[in-house]
Amino acid sequence: MTKSIKICHLYPDLLNLYGDLGNIKAMVKHLEASNIKCSVDNIVLGDRLDWKKYDIFFVGGGQDFEQEILSRELKETGNDECIKEAIEAGKTFLAICGGYQMLGRYYQTWDGKRLNYIGAIDFYTVGGKERKIGNYAFNVDKAGEIVGFENHSGRTYLGSKVEPLGTVISGNGNNGEDKTEGVHYKNVFGTYSHGPILPKNPLFNNLILNTALKTKYGDDAPVIKYTDEYEIKAHEYMENRLASGKQASNNF
Amino acid sequence: MDLKANFAAFSSRLVSSALRKMGRGGTNLPGRIAKKIDSKILTKLSEGLTIIIVTGTNGKTTTTKMIGQILEDAGIKFFTNKSGANIQSGIIATFAEYVSIKNKHGYTHALIECDEAAFRQISTLIKTDYAVVTNIFRDQLDRFGEVSNTLNAIKTAVKNQPEAKLCLNADCSLTSSIVTESTKNEVIWFGTSGPLYKKTANELSDATYCINCQHPYKYHYKTFAHLGDFYCKECGYKRQTPNVRLSKIIKADLESSTFAIDSTTKFDLKINLPGAYNIYNALAALAFARAAGIDDELAKKSLEQTSASFGRTENIMMGNTPLKMLLVKNPAGFNQVINLVINNPKKSQAIFALNDRIADGTDISWIWDVDFETLAKESGKQFENIYLTGIRANELAMRFEYAGFDMKKVTVIKDYDELLDLVQKSELETFVFQTYTAMFEIRRKIAERVEIKEFYD
Known part of the structure; x- marks a missing residue:
């Protein structure tokens, strides 16, 4: 029987900072190349989330104006509780930047104001005055080195029982202090690597897809191993560049 | 102009010329040095001149060039900055280059292409007579931050310049939000009256939700991205009726666009620049002409002569x-x-x-x-x-x-x-x-x- 994966893109109308769609495209591409049927539904403002229908949830980053709308929206629709239930039930999530922060307990602005978030996972974020911006790399068990771009003023601190997604090789990651990057809780993968992390990190893409397949099909789950030369070359370019210590090639 | 300002301007010119001899253009150093010497340099150098600011995310350079052509054809003595010099230091260097102690060149106007953040900075230093805002889009986030930062920079600048005549893109809900009930500035709105393309790329909108009440916008039509005849059913925020309006596209290809304009008078206009974005730039320039009391006929001729800017x-x-x-x-x-x-x-x-x-x-x-x-x-x-x-x-x-x-x-x-x-x-x-x-x-x-x-x- 053909296997299938249903992807839910949470609030693409609000959280669509720079290239988030690339992640959806990357998942679809690897699934289709592996003969696994897939579909993508968008949950937008006003929709009620029926989380049981989906295998993978993607949530991207947003600007402050849109994040504010979203905070209110999640409470009004009760979708914040749905997201928590889905996480606890072992659904697979990829959450990026603002979407990642939102799964934590709260965001404290640098002048002390506290905004409560969904609180699905035990971590919190403190706003900094200085933004951390640049290409960076971190290491993830089972997916090797991941290259991405970070652009955040928030510093995220994980609770004692919560695992990071990876260890920073170059750049800042969660807070620039403890070498942790992102969060890995149950089947949730959270990261600061904004824009499309999956296209040029094909092994990480496969890890996420295989996690969802395993959850859905158990021992019958197929294993995706797809990569192609373009993804690998894009990855290698940045991996080598960071290894040689260069950020932007040079200033103009 | 006092001695300090004069020395600051002189230093800027000297450094510029030295850098040029070394084969290096486009640096911010001369303006930074001048500002170190005299922090009020910009105020002093701009005194008595009519100042025209062109800002917005896209189209600044071309719109500035179009307005420059209009000024030239109207016989107005003006100077302008190079497109790379649109931040504060570059603007200072431009003034230092053209304004001398006795204004011997006789310039009456300065036409300044201005980065949005720089507009906020200089708005406390220069009395602006005309401010043209082309549009507001999401730009490179690592350099400019969120689109709301850009918008707020322009809003602050406009608040600092209540006497400036504004030329604003009516089709852009972000730009249009610069004007509120408390705005005292005179405004000339420019815009369209229908779609501009048969086929369009699918774009993320930078303004899906109403800036006032956060409900989704509706559109009678869109031209591209978030531009078009928008309205909010919830709070009533909507597009202003354009004073300078494109009423019809007559012909458009890879080299040029011909279209009908409804402003103080009605006329057809052919610009030798392709694409809907250049049509908006021409509308912005026409809005300036109207605000400055320059004849449509003259502005039309100028725009028909404008060629493409660098790149x-x-x-x-x-x-x-x-x-x-x-x-x-x-x-x-x-x-x-x-x-x-x-x-x-x-x-x-x-x-x-x-x-x-x-x-x-x-x-x-x-x-x-x-x-x-x-x-x-x-x-x-x-x-x-x-x-x-x-x-x-x-x-x-x-x-x-x-x-x-x-x-x-x-x-x-x-x-x-x-x-x-x-x-x-x-x-x-x-x-x-x-x-x-x-x-x-x-x-x-x-x-x-x-x-x-x-x-x-």
């Missing part, structure tokens, strides 16, 4: 190969160029050059917000060859594969000489899509082959 749909002949130089800096601008190309199918080839230096934006994730899928579908066949180059050519190759281009036609060539050899031999019309620093590099390489205009004109 903005500029045509260069390299041997027998015609090149169309297209500067692409952000997804909104790139998608507009795609709209232009897909609405004018022609056998051709394309170069895409992607750099990630500071001036290009170090974060290239924006290429995923460019609708290459539509370009692949509509123009994949018309492009005989597709060459990818620049520092991040490999990432572009991956993006193109995802977009569905026929990868047999796609070649990554990082060496510009090798690439230009191929292109020159082909004698095929070539679209060159390029980020800022890539354009400088490629243009320099072309200049080694054929004679082209100076960089710093």
